[in-house]
Amino acid sequence: MRDPDPYLAAALRCPSPLAEGFDDAWVAGLWAQDGVERGSVKAFLATHQRIPGLGNGVLQDICWQARVHPRRAVLTLDAAARAGLIAAARSTLAAMVAGGGRDTERDLRGAPVDVPGRCGVRVRWLPGVRRGRGDGRWPYRTRAITLVAMTGTRRDGLPATRTRRREEILDAALALFDERGIGPVTTNHVAERAGISAGNLYYWFSGKPAILRALVERWQAESTFPVALAGGDPVAMLRALAHVLGEQAEVTGRYGALARELVPLLRADPDLADVYRTSYEARMAALGTAVAVLVENGLLRPAEPPLDILDMVIGGWVLAELGPGYLQAVGAADRVRAVLVAPLLAQLTDRGRAALEVRA
Structure with a gap:
């Protein structure tokens, strides 16, 4: 009996890059193998079956997604670049699996044929800058291969x-x-x-952090305040604000897991912190404008010095984001709505109470 193919044997000893066993510890072992630091990125990805399933058909796409030149020396990669390269490898292979593999079907004239459920390869030339071989920049007219899922649907949007x-x-x-x-x-x-x-x-x-970022984006999108808060009739604005604060209890309740662990999540993931900060700044602007208009029109009492409107807005924000998770944890979920609206009610003038039909 012949000895098994050495490449096959090596691949069988390694976990699939799409399996749970292909974790941070395993990847760290790959980077630490002899000769890796002295070689190129392409050599790391394509030789010795370090990552089963990788070959020349996908290397360019992986490197393009990771924004790493295939000839770049591994020793010049920092931790972020290495993590991005592995993430690009996993997402590229996952796209191929989801698409049914590489599409090699051609018609009688040799033209590619779109087969529903398969994954094709599109080649395009990209303008670049002439640079030396070892500086890590893409050379002039670099060829990038992009995997295209061929679902038989329009290419201008997701089904x-x-x-x-x-x-x-x-x-x-x-x-x-x-x-x-x-x-x-x-x-x-x-x-x-x-x-x-x-x-x-x-x-x-690409991984769990990407899922968390998408969930935070969805949470913030569902928490967006209506346009009525930014202008228009002051009484309608006050009613809209009261309504949103009450409804926010349900929104934050749906994302209770994120609300309970929000601060550690933001500290651990700078990208997630950027996503959240964008939402924070937009809502601060909308709320600040709304509160200023309500104070100017005598519906809300102004903040007592040394406090100002921004202090009122930030306090309301913190309460709306973190309060429901805390109250759920201590068994007081039934009081969430009242707690969120309480600061607004406390600042109402007599005219504001009349507008909301709140009894003194």
Whole structure:
């Protein structure tokens, strides 16, 4: 009997890059192998079957997504670049798996044929800058290969089924985070709950941090205050503000797991912090404008010095974001709505109380 193919034998000893075993510890071992630091990125990815499933057909796409030149020396990569390279490898392979593999079908004239459910390869030339070989920049007229999922649908947007599947994954993750806490939940758990393979999940999200960022974006989008707060009739503005504060209890309740662990999450993930900060700044601007108009029109009492309007707005924001999670944790979830509206009611003037039909 012949000895097995050495490449096959090596691949069988390694976990799939789409499996849970291909974790941070395993990847750290790959970077630490002899000769890796002295070689190029392409050599790291394509030789010795370090990562099963990688070959010349996908290397360019991986490097392009990671914004790393294939000839760049590994020793010049920092931790962020290495993590980005591995994430690009996983997402590229996941896209191929989700698309049914590489498309090699051609018609009688040799032209590629779009086969629904398969994954094709599109080659394009990109303008670049002439640079030396070792400076890590893309050379002039670099060829980049982009994987294209061929679903038989229009290419100018995602089909509704794809959008729905993404939301199903986020719903599954949110339910698990609420049941078990964010820390213990892995991408494999999320995939199992969503009813898909772990590899298919990586077609949608590069990992758990990406899922968390998407959930925070969705939470903030559902928390957006209506346009009426930024202008218009002051009484309508006051009523809209009171309504939103009451409804915010339900919104934050749906994202209770995120609210309970929000501060540690923001400290651990700078990208997530940027996403959240954008929402924070937009809402501060809208709320600040609304409160100033309500004070000017005699519906709200002004802040007592040394406090100002910004202090009032920030206090309301913190209470709306963190209060529901705290009250749920201490068994007072039934008081969330009243607690969120209480600061607004405390600042009402007589005219404001009349507008909201609040008894003194």
